Amino acid sequence: MTESSNHRPDATDALTEALTSRIMVLDGAMGTAIQRDRPDEAGYRGDRFKDWPSDVQGNNDLLSITQPQIIAGIHREYLEAGADLIETNTFNATSISLSDYGMEDLAYSSTWSRPASPAASATPSRCSTPTSPATSSEPSAPTSRTASISPDVNDPGARNITYDQLVEAYLEQANGLIDGGSDVLMIETIFDTLNAKAAIFALETLFEQHGRRWPVIISGTITDASGRTLSGQVTEAFWYSVRHVKPLLVGLNCALGAKEMRPYIAEMSRVADTFVSLLPQRRSA
Numbered sequence: 001m002t003e004s005s006n007h008r009p010d011a012t013d014a015l016t017e018a019l020t021s022r023i024m025v026l027d028g029a030m031g032t033a034i035q036r037d038r039p040d041e042a043g044y045r046g047d048r049f050k051d052w053p054s055d056v057q058g059n060n061d062l063l064s065i066t067q068p069q070i071i072a073g074i075h076r077e078y079l080e081a082g083a084d085l086i087e088t089n090t091f092n093a094t095s096i097s098l099s100d101y102g103m104e105d106l107a108y109s110s111t112w113s114r115p116a117s118p119a120a121s122a123t124p125s126r127c128s129t130p131t132s133p134a135t136s137s138e139p140s141a142p143t144s145r146t147a148s149i150s151p152d153v154n155d156p157g158a159r160n161i162t163y164d165q166l167v168e169a170y171l172e173q174a175n176g177l178i179d180g181g182s183d184v185l186m187i188e189t190i191f192d193t194l195n196a197k198a199a200i201f202a203l204e205t206l207f208e209q210h211g212r213r214w215p216v217i218i219s220g221t222i223t224d225a226s227g228r229t230l231s232g233q234v235t236e237a238f239w240y241s242v243r244h245v246k247p248l249l250v251g252l253n254c255a256l257g258a259k260e261m262r263p264y265i266a267e268m269s270r271v272a273d274t275f276v277s278l279l280p281q282r283r284s285a
Helices: 012-021 031-037 041-045 060-066 068-080 095-101 104-112 116-122 163-179 193-210 235-245 258-271
Strands: 085-087 134-137 184-190 216-220 249-253 275-279
Touching: 031 060, 031 068, 041 060, 060 068, 060 095, 060 104, 068 085, 085 184, 095 104, 095 163, 104 163, 163 184, 163 193, 184 193, 184 235, 193 216, 193 235, 216 235, 216 275, 235 249, 235 258, 249 258, 258 275
Parallel strands: 085 134, 134 184, 184 216, 216 249, 249 275
Antiparallel strands: none
């Protein structure tokens, strides 16, 4: 397959060198920053979608198309605060999640048409590596559907998504991310490991199609004090389920604060043979 001119060079060595020498800082939450700016329904729609037949307010990924200056401003604030890596505004930019708004056809364009890379290029960062600040992307947030858990409490065997459908959606999204200039592909907020395995298969397919790899970050979510993901895995089992993608980083994010996550991230550090990341949920005082 012919490589796109937008495809970034492999950042693995530069990021590995940086991670070996110091702790790198990821940006903060995108959703709460968008809520701070609070676009109204018309703001979400913009001119392009002013006549869209259903409400779109809350479709944060759409803002990369209709209000790119808001998203670029959020990226810039994080970079100016010292972030080394920024996450694209693509948490729900899959055809599966966008179908809630009837916008599934925008999955590729909402990942490719995004302001993260220009914001990174225009803003100095603490990172001295030549590829930094890297644009960290989310090809496989959980989506609005889960492959392991029934959506019907009265029918434990029911499912509203298949593995193959997840792979197809994640592959489309990942192609949009690399064509848009992402340095890193991030599978994050994993509460269902089967969804994550579909995302991993999509990434491996992507790598095979392009004859090269991109660095991968994997981040699971321990949902409560039971120490398990929502689909029931403890930290060690989660790691052994996803390690075959050979991630640059593996870690945990969201749901719990830093104090509550400490024993689980310590366990991840014990079992994982790669760099470890921690993205705790902010707790109010």
